[in-house]
Amino acid sequence: MDQMTRNLNSAYQRVYLWLQRELKFLSFETPTGNHRVRRALEVLTNRPALLQSCLDTLAESRQRTLNESFTDALTGRGEADMKPIDVMAHDPIRYTGDMMAWLHSALVGELEALQAIFELSGSERLDDMPSASGVITIAPTDLDLRDHVRPLADKSLENALSAFRLRTEHVISSHEEPTLLYGLLNILTFYRETFKKLVGADTLLVATTDSLASTTTRQLQSCLRDLFRSVQQDIPKPTPDLSPPLFLHDAMGRFRSLVKSFEASLISDSYKSRAFDMIYSEAMKPYIQGCETLSKDLPSPQCHIFMVNCLEVSKDTLRLSGYGTENYMHIIEDAVDSHVLSIVTSLHNFFLEASGLSTILHVGNNDNEGQPESDLLTENILIESSKQLDEFLPTASSDAESQLIYLMRHSLKKTIIQTALNRFVDDFTVVKASLASHTKSSHLATYFPRTAEEIQILLG
Known part of the structure; x- marks a missing residue:
């Protein structure tokens, strides 16, 4: 039994040493022709440590090859008709894009080659192995060579990726x-x-x-x-x-x-x-x-x-x-609405001051919710306010236009003026209703004769 174990270990060592030599010079140009390598890798799945050592050897070999290929692509050192990336790509975006396109192409090539090597077909799996290679028939294990394809392809690009990183960092920082x-x-x-x-x-x-x-x-x-x-x-x-x-x-x-x-x-x-x-x-x-x-x-x-x-x-x-x-349009529109409301308020206050209506509204209006206190109104106040109102009405719209002359959006300008005028008419209606509701001062309404309907017509 011990002799069988020693013979088995010796056979694995022969497979391992043979595979190490093959992997150092393995060509990815014709990966489908590497059936002996495929079979040897399958055998070593029963010895994970030996298999990993072989995979590391393959990765080191591919790192050197791909790094040289990347350098050739950058400098044009290889084929005569090759267009070097360093020379042809003057634009930083194209330069980076060309390098990444090369990495992508190399990665796809590595994946395809490794899949062709590692994924054995049923007829190739371990039958009729030539004894000269030192490979023997071993029962299959749960270890699947396909699990190594992606990590190995990634590792194979490590050196080229390092050169790419340095160049790209320089592009970014400059x-x-x-x-x-x-x-x-x-x-x-x-x-x-x-x-x-x-x-x-x-x-x-x-x-x-x-x-x-x-x-x-x-x-x-x-x-x-x-x-x-x-x-x-x-x-x-x-x-x-x-x-x-x-x-x-x-x-x-x-x-x-x-x-x-x-x-x-x-x-x-x-x-x-x-x-x-x-x-x-x-x-x-x-x-x-x-x-x-x-x-x-x-x-x-x-x-x-x-x-x-x-x-x-x-x-x-x-x-x-x-x-x-x-979302951002809503944020800006809400901000516009807020400022428009402030403009309407300012224009409304201008109408009240220019028309003299603010004088009437403010008389005794400390605790009366926007309504004037008719008992405190005098004939002189109403006569003066009525005169000021008559002077204001013909030019109200043009005065409003002058207030908003620098507002760039014309449709918004019209909306603001109309809203402020509507508020003004509402305030005028409140004043007239307040004068009419107090019997003791009902005679004062004669000194403030304009009606809400007249105001609306005159303001347009």
């Missing part, structure tokens, strides 16, 4: 153009997801690509934040016409370029939401906040008109994107 960096990020993200499908998530290839994508994201965010900080250091005052500042127009142009790159990318749907969130948070939101800071130096309603103009430009830019804008 560029500060947001659109270019976002293009690089799209390429890295696309290939990361592609590599996951080919070799799985827990691999060096995916980890390296993911790390480079994270580095690119940080560089992109840093560049965008630096751009905004440069604006903050020399932030201009709002122009007299309350138009959006130049830095906002520049930011929206940059945002459009990023969105265009985003929409042209082939990233997965699961990543798109996060990608668009990052673009909005870094390339649009800070500049809207910068406009809010500027508006604080303006009186009302100019501050609100200025913000509506800025928000409308931002909203128009968001509309150009067909993806991921719904």
